[in-house]
Amino acid sequence: MKNKKNIKYNFRGAVNSGVQMILAIMIVFSGIFLYSCQQEEEIVIAMGEPVSLSVSDSNLVLSQKQAGSNALKISWTRGTNKGTGSSISYTLEIDKVGNDFSNAKIYELGKGVFEKNFSVSELNDLVRDFWGVAPGVPTDxxxxxxADVTMEGVEDDTTNVKTFSVTPYKPVSDVLYIVGDASPSGWNIGNATPLAQVTSTPWVFVYQGQLSAGSFKFSVSQDDCWCRDFYTKDPSDDGI
Structure with a gap:
């Protein structure tokens, strides 16, 4: 009987040890679970900064002598896709101050584009042709x-508004003709003699040929209406 009691006692001791081990394992897994929950609660989705805008110059006085040079660069930051992982498409708008973008020139630039450059001639043509700004008149x-996130239901993001002033010039014609009784074609403007434009200095034209005694004008057109611009000799000029 004594041996049986010892066996029973040892069995109970083994059971108690097993229970303790199971409890220890459960506590460890509970700790891991709680730690995982805490880790999940600390995860934050980076939303990014809202898109912002800048201009390279705020006061532009344009000159045809720099026609091919860069006049204005409008640039913007990447912006945020609101944590969606979707791509962003960009649209640039320009308008006269006071229009509230109701008559804006719109450039659909698509994805991955973060600037728009305008040469002197491009900007000059834009403000004169699109808004009718007169040469020599500064205009704001x-x-x-x-920024349009390409996922349905996500609201667009609009940058801050930047202002700049542009003073355009009246471009010199890229064609010029000589007409008059001193010229080879006389006063027949429909057959007026063209001058050669100097490539490196497009506002300079050259005539090589014979002239007769008499008067002449320079025309920017061969239209018979005589309604286009003409250039004449300055009365104070003693040259030809």
């Missing part, structure tokens, strides 16, 4: 960029 413009 404003610009903004709209």
């Amino acid at each position: 413009f404003e610009t903004r960029v709209i």
